[in-house]
Amino acid sequence: MCVYGIEDFQHPQDSKLANDILSSKTAATVLKKFHETNIEDAYSYLYQSSCPQLTEETSPKLFKLLIKACEMFGLEQIPKVYVTRDYRETVSVCGMNEPFVVFSSEYLRKLDDETLFGILAGQVAAIRCNHHTILCITWGIDFAAGFIPYGDWATDPMINNWKRCRYFTYDRAFSLATKNRALTLRQVLINVVPQNILDRMKSGTSQDAYINQAKNFLNTMNNNKTQAFIKQALSAYSYKIWLPERYEEINKFFDEGRF
Numbered sequence: 069m070c071v072y073g074i075e076d077f078q079h080p081q082d083s084k085l086a087n088d089i090l091s092s093k094t095a096a097t098v099l100k101k102f103h104e105t106n107i108e109d110a111y112s113y114l115y116q117s118s119c120p121q122l123t124e125e126t127s128p129k130l131f132k133l134l135i136k137a138c139e140m141f142g143l144e145q146i147p148k149v150y151v152t153r154d155y156r157e158t159v160s161v162c163g164m165n166e167p168f169v170v171f172s173s174e175y176l177r178k179l180d181d182e183t184l185f186g187i188l189a190g191q192v193a194a195i196r197c198n199h200h201t202i203l204c205i206t207w208g209i210d211f212a213a214g215f216i217p218y219g220d221w222a223t224d225p226m227i228n229n230w231k232r233c234r235y236f237t238y239d240r241a242f243s244l245a246t247k248n249r250a251l252t253l254r255q256v257l258i259n260v261v262p263q264n265i266l267d268r269m270k271s272g273t274s275q276d277a278y279i280n281q282a283k284n285f286l287n288t289m290n291n292n293k294t295q296a297f298i299k300q301a302l303s304a305y306s307y308k309i310w311l312p313e314r315y316e317e318i319n320k321f322f323d324e325g326r327f
Contacts, residue, residue: 069136069139069140070140071139071140071141071142072140072141072142072241072244073142074196074197076240076244076326077141077193077237077240077241077244078193078196078197078237078240079233079234079236079237079240079317081229081233081236082197082230082233082234082236082237083197085226085229085230085233086197086198086199086202086230086234088226089202089205089226089227089230090198090201090202092226095202095205098205099205102164102204108163108164108165108204111162111163111164111204111207112162112163112166112168115150115152115162115168115170116150118152119150119151119152119170120150120151121148121149121150122149122150122151122171127149129181130149130184130188131146131149133181133184133185133188134146134147134149134188134192136185137185137188137189137191137192137245138192140189140192140244140245141189141192141193141196141241142196143192143195143196147161147166147167147168147169147191147192147195148166148168148169149168149169149170149171150168150169150170150171151170151171151172151173151176152170152171152172152173153172153173153174154172158171158172158175158259159171159172159175159176159187159191160191160203161191161194161195161199161200161203162200162203162204163200163204164200164201164204167195167200169188169191175259178258178259178263182246182248182251183246183251183254183255183258185245185246186241186242186243186245186246186248186251186252186255187242187255188245189241189242189244189245189246190238190239190241190242190245191238192241193237193238193240193241194234194237194238194241197234197237199234199237202227202230206227224304224305225303225304225305227307228303228304228305228306228307229303229304231307231309232303232307232308232309232310232313235309235314236313236314236317239252239256239314239317239318239321240317240321240326242255243318243321243322243326244326249272249318249319249322250270250271250272250273251272252272252318252322253271253272253276253278253315253318253319254266254269254271254272256271256311256314256315256318257269257271257278257311260311278315279315281312282311282312282315282316283312283316285310285312286312286313286316
């Protein structure tokens with residue numbers, strides 16, 4: 069099986085912003101407090117207390133695909149997997165020293181085997197790129213805001229930009245795992261568009277119902293100074309995912325033939 073290195077799937081913007089965040093004084097302060105107060109244990113207990121853990125016995129197909137993804141992307145320790153009924157969740161990596169994966173039960177029900185494998189590959193790649201640590205840091209800041217003297221969170225814009233760019237890495241891993249452009253583009257919209265409508269959108273084909281909207285958005289933002297400023301301002305204070313940018317990055321990745 070092909071084993072990919074981080075340089076094969078981590079997006080350059082993700083890499084730069086992640087390094088900037090982890091090298092910041094605020095991150096160093098939060099990590100120090102984590103070690104002093106065992107906040108990470110409290111963070112993990114939130115999931116362990118209310119989210120059933122999936123195992124190879126209860127979910128053999130999922131773990132077969134997870135093991136395959138770990139081998140493909142060079143992750144030695146297979147992460148634990150939990151499931152939640154929280155409708156705000158889809159799938160995410162959590163924890164820090166021992167990262168784990170959390171699936172929404174509703175989201176998990178939507179996935180066929182090929183899509184599930186791509187999504188697991190994305191989570192494994194996220195762990196390889198240390199996404200869980202940065203997410204844990206930002207959670208720690210919110211959790212401990214009342215007693216950690218970190219001052220103003222001056223890196224908010226950097227954090228928000230990273231939260232968007234990390235999905236470019238996720239999408240690249242999904243692409244490498246499935247080698248399926250249409251499926252990779254489809255998964256961007258899978259939790260946004262109702263299933264019966266998504267089936268008719270023909271993502272990644274010549275009849276793609278979303279591609280023109282994505283191109284028009286990007287052309288407007290890139291060529292109109294006022295619109296570009298609005299996007300930049302919103303990006304600084306929100307971690308809203310720009311779906312057209314994800315679409316463009318996926319198509320670019322396939323067009324460059326990175327396989």
